[in-house]
Amino acid sequence: MTQMEMFEPNIYRQVIDFLEKDQHFREKLHNTDMEDIKQGKLAKELDFVSHHVRTKLDELKRQEVNRLRTLIKAKQDLEGGNDIAVDHQALLKQFEHLNHMNPHTFEVEDLDRLIKSATKDLENYDKERHEDFKKYEMMKEHDRQEHLKTLDEGERKKEEEHYEEMRKKHADHPKVNHPGSQNQLKEVWEEADGLDPDDFDPKTFFNLHDTNGDGFFDEQELEALFTKELEKIYDPTNEEDDMVEMEEERLRMREHVMNEVDSNKDRLVSMDEFLVATKKKEFLEPDSWETLEQNQAYTDEEMKEFEExxxxxxxxxxxxxxDLQKQRDELQRQQEQLNAQKIELQQVRSEAALLTKARTTLCVFRPSLGKSLHDQDRDNKLNMRGICKSVAVQCDQLCNRLLSTLTTKVSFQKSSSTA
Structure with a gap:
């Protein structure tokens, strides 16, 4: 994987797909104006939702651990020769992506293949967790630097001093025991189990913390052993302590112990593997443990690429x-044009109706007017009839012109609507 590919892992695509269906994100998108989008304010909502997605991945991880435990148990049954029947068809239904397996035979070798598949899924999960954390740390540093740019020199100096003070305060904590060492397990034995450290017994310790009693430490059971160590470094009430970093530290501790103790690499620690590890020199005299603040999560080159x-x-x-703003402006312009055409068309219709009414009234009035003038002077009668006829002709012409204009407007409106 190249450094740039690091920024486009599968989990990122899954987050994007999820966001497109997420009610919260859709509402935020609709309620955010263009300027806020340009300034990247919507990205904070993206980061918020990604934490929600991570909880879904945590659930996926628990499912994978249960899947692995099922496979290990089936393998033990076959290897034990206890004539315990294994319903291989039912077992295979749990793993649809493995339907290419031979459905007629189901031996230990087949289970080994399934176990490798399950452990590979969990390894990929851990890799994604590490990549997510690296991006989280880089984004946190990016946001800090961007905030400093908005401050004047005096405020920036105060902010930098406060940042250094918090770093030193976070690093000032009790010594952290090497994960999986005798000293670390003895503290759990004494403080969590309430037992005398002088009576520490590895086998009893294993049975106490194998909470589901299946004869193995799975990943969750191992991680629970590190809570006391993590409490030395992290306190959710302290400004200087980041709980996201705490979970990354927990993951580092678990991975380290797995690498040291899990000899067959099935991502489960059996009692035999645990007891063998307690007899090694590293268990009694371990190296010091370097915490996260002593190991930066990213390189300068990675930070540069992230910024780009x-x-x-x-x-x-x-x-x-x-582009969206231009489309919106164009739609607004077209709407305003259409509204103006509607108003003009309505005015034409109103004027046409008035003229039609006037023409009808005049046509009725003209004959009766002629009849009422029989006792007047002939010249006056003829003159009045001529005036009425002239007015009627002009009304006809004006009415026809308005009707022609009306027809043109209607045709234009239809063509505009069709376009």
Whole structure:
């Protein structure tokens, strides 16, 4: 995987797909104006939702652990020769992506293949967790630097001093025992189990913390052993302590113990593996443990590429926002034009109706007017009839022109609507 590919892992695509269906994100998108989108304020909502997605992945991990435990138990039954029947068809139904397996025979070798598949899924999960954390740390540093740019020199100096103070305060904690060492397990034995450290017994300890009694430490049971150590470093009430970093530290501790103790690499620690590990020199005299603050999660080169990636995303988002604004302006212009045409058409219709009414009234009035003038002077009668005829002709002409205009407007409106 190249460094740039690190920023486009499968989990990122899954997050994007999930966001498109997420009610919360859709509402935020609709309630955010163009300027806020350009300034990247919507990205904070993306980060918020990604934590929700991570909880879904945590559930996926628990399912994978249960899947692995099922396979290990089936393998033990076959190896034990206890004539315990294994319903291989039912077992295979749990793993649809493995339907290419031979459905007629189901031996230990087949289970080994399934176990490797399950452990590979869990390894990929851990890799995604590490990549998510690295991006989280880089984004946190990016946001800090962007905030500093908004401050004047005096405020920036105070902010930097506060940042250094918090770093030193976080690093000032009791010594952290090497995960999986005798000293670390003895503290759990004494403080969590309430037992005398002088009576520490590895076998009893294993049975106490194998909470489901299946004869193995799975990943969750192992991680629970590190809670006391993590409490030395992290307190959710302290400003300087980040709980996301605490979970990354827990993951590092579990991976380290797995690498040291899990000899057959099935991502489960059996009692035999655990007891063998307690007899090693590393168990009694371990090296010191370096915590996260002593190991930066990313390199300068990775941070540089991350910044470039963010800049490109911001540019793409800004371009998209500009395009949407142009489309919105064009639609608004077309709507205003259509509204103006509707008003003009309504005026034409009103004028046409008035003229039609006037023409009808005049046509009725003209004959009766002629008849009422029989006792007047002939010249006056003829003159009045001529005036009425002239007015009627002009009304006819004006009415015809308005009707012609009306027809043109209607045709134009239909063609505009069709376009």
């Amino acid at each position: 990636h963010l800049a490109q995303q911001e540019q793409d988002l800004s371009q998209r926002a500009d």
